[in-house]
Amino acid sequence: MASNDHHNHRHHVVLFPFMSKGHTIPVLHLARLLVRRNATVTLFTTPANQSFISDYLSDLTTTRTFSILSLPFPENIGDGVPPGTESTDKLPEISLWVPFARSTHLMKPHFEQSLESLPGPPVTFMVTDGFLPWTLDSANKYRGGIPRLVYYGMGNFANAVSRDVSEGGYIHRFDSDDELFPVPHFPWVKVTRNDFDQPFTDRKPSGLHFEFIMDCVVSAVNSFGQIVNSFYELEPAYADFDPRTWSVGPLCLIEHPRGGESGRKTPPWMEWLDGMLEKGKPVLYVAFGSQAEISREQFREIKTGLEKSEANFLWVVRKNETELDDGFEVGSRGIVVREWVDQREILGHQSVQGFLSHCGWNSVLESICARVPILAWPMMAEQPLNARFVAEEIKVGIRVQTSNGSVRGFVTAEGLEKSVKELMEGETGKEARKKVKEFGDAAMEAVQEGGSSWKALDDLLTLLHGSETHSR
Structure with missing residues (x-):
């Protein structure tokens, strides 16, 4: 039991994730973690998202x-x-993300009314998504x-590097989108303008997207601090960049009790993986x-590249990516x-030996925890x-080859074929496999009692308990 758990039961924590699966799921793991630390937890969502959350936290719904x-x-x-759209995965195109995210402030009156009428002990602190900047005013x-x-759903590396190159317009000293330049506080890190999205790369940013991002930044700066889904041993220099961050992850290691799932039917893709394992074929x-x-x-090139690589693969696609139906015969290999x-x-799964990924932070952490390069x-x-963090900083993977070497370049079938073979069979892939095992082991230690993430949360809860007592 945590040394300060006798304090933690006095905490009543409000959690409010952004309406996106990638942002929501880690916060659900955080909810489970806080309840285990004897805190009372109230989680806010919307009607269309409630059933998913209730199912995901079925072990807590009777608590x-x-x-x-x-x-x-x-x-x-x-x-x-x-x-009726209440989640980003229901948006027909990504360009609608900004109006969707900006509209969340319309929930503010309902949120504040609900806060005031919550049963149980008074709320002592809240953890809300960085894309819900208006919740700072509600907390005040x-x-x-x-x-x-604040919870942003990104790691310390991306957070620190983004802030560092943005301050003082440093990023605008470089004209070429693909010119490598050093990060001021981390000169061993080299990035390009193409490593950043608009509006960060605009010399004179304006418009609704920029205004929304600035609202988020100002709100975060004026908040108490930031919860980060990471662990200190993974990115120590970047975790130390902001003393108001607490790395309490990987949150995906906060296991859901699976005792009630004994009757769950095995999905066909898991049965396929079982078959590949029996045949000794890596996937x-x-x-x-x-x-x-x-x-x-690009889809055509991916299909051709996977076919030419002769690798066994399991490809999860979005439902609207029907281009795959156009003569793509995967046969027994895929x-x-x-x-x-x-x-x-x-x-x-033991058969999975590599992950071709978009490098969303959740996916990076899940791959590290599974020891998959x-x-x-x-x-x-x-x-x-x-x-960049994966391939150049901690070396648990490699970059896919683009046709022109640009971060945002087109990937040909030949480039993908070569990259897949290097990851699955090459020397760089073997080294990445060793590295990812080391970090995977360190991740497990971080969340155990006495580990860095365990201590970080304990320190935060004690600090917040102290500030709450002082304010009375």
Whole structure:
């Protein structure tokens, strides 16, 4: 038991994740972790997302110290967002993300009303997504003010590097999008302008997207601190860059009790993996997340590249990526899945020996925890930075080869074929496999009692208990 658990039962924590699976799932793991530390937890969501959360946290729904509350979400956002959309995975295209994210502030009156009427002990602090900047004002209003911690769903490396190159317009000193330049506080790290998305690369940023990002930045700066889904041993220099961050992960290692799942039917793709294991055939897992938009031409190159690589593969695709149906015969070497999958379950299968990934932070951590090396193919957001971290900083993977060497370059079938073979069979792949095992072992130690992440959460809860006592 934690040394300060006798304090923790006094905490009533509000959690409010952004309406996106990649942002929500780690916060659900955090909810389970806080309940185990004897905190009372209230998690806010919207009606369309509640059933997913209730199912995911079925072990907590009968616990008196945990509850889920739904807030009405605006039905007609406009700007092309289909009515009734309450999650980013339901958006028909990624360009609608900004109006969707901006519309969440319409929930603010309902959120504040619900906060005031919550049963049980008063709320002592809240953890809300960085894309819900308006919740800082709600935290400041609640009974004289409570601490708000930010959760962004990114690692310390991407967070620190982004801030460092943005300050003082440093990124705009370089004209070429593909010119490598050193990061001021971390000169051993070399990045390009193409490692960053708009509006960060705009010399004179403006518009609704920029205004929303600035709202998020200002809100984060004025919050108590940041919860990071990482562990100190993975990125120590970058964790130390901001003393107001607490690395409490990998949150995916906070296990769901599986005692009630004995009757669960084994999915066909897991049966296929079992068969590959029996035959002694290693498998490449391929998944690019739920948000990435891949062109028809690029899809053809992926198909051809996988076929030529002769690797066994399991490819999870979005339902709207029907281009795969156009004459793609995977035969016995591959399987294509068009359903939602338990990614950790797949990565944890003994036959899976590589992961062709978009390098979303959740995927990076899950791959590390499963000791599976990564073939990094970033698509958007901070993923190019995550790919640099994976391949150049901790060396648990390699970069996919683009046709022109650019971070955002086109990947030909030949480039993909060569990259897959290097990861699965080459010397660099073997070294990555050794490295990822080391970090995977360190991740397990971090979340155990006495580990760095365990201590970080314990320190945070004690600090917040002290600030709450002082404020009375």
